[in-house]
Amino acid sequence: MEQNKFKRLWKHWQYPRWRVEQFFPTAALQNISRKIAESERKHAGQIRFVVEARFDSAAVLAGITPHQRALQWFGELGVWDTEHNCGVLVYVSFADRAVEIVADRGISRKVPQEEWQNICRTVSDAFSNGRYPEGLQQGLEEADALLSALFPRVGGRDYPDDLANEVVLA
Template identity: 45%
Template structure:
């Protein structure tokens, strides 16, 4: 019985949270994040996507899927895995569960410790709990950018002219 109540509560929370997505990310903030992603990507060969979802789709809720499962699925659907140097990063927020996930491609997995990514998630979480979405996303974007610049800098022959393989605008679902 408790399991059914928990499932129903989660379902309602996810449906209710869909409306909060637009309040958390104003059009001005979305535009600002897209500019920051574009500026970051001129400094390295990696690709960064930000995806924010109010609540999980019913099919995910029904089977009890986690935010991590959804982030991994979106990593593929948004083609973050399909970059030339295997150095794409997805920053995923699931508002209904207050969940943050960062998914990185195998090129980064060989060079950046998992603990570094977890530290970034922890810092984002502190900002989000205080209602400072812009600050949390900006800080995470700066940290991801620093790792990409360190491990995948733009080649000297093409400064500021790295190819842009993926859209820069945040994805809101």
């Protein structure tokens, strides 16, 4: 086994879900879910948050990256399947200390990847200072501002709430 695979495996073993739950109190996650709902009333986007504590050993040994896991969650949660192709997934691999944003084709046509990377940095910076719920909230605020500017709601158009607003903690 390569040394860096062993180190990564060790990092993932150190973060079982119960340990990561301690960083994200239920009340904080519920507050973020409410703020997602409020945000979605201002723009056409549909936002999902996933915080994954760790990968299983097979995924780590197979070299699965946080970006690959984000794409898997994007598909599993149906973020790609919104009526207006406007889903956005903010994914956190806690053990890897990685943040990824995957946007559906309707959003990604107008939003350069650099914009999403800036939001990822905001979340990562907050996490590196131990401000976990605040990091998610700051990321949501920045995504909300971006989506509100580029995809504002237009009167008379139907905007179904295609995706659940709850933060997934896995």
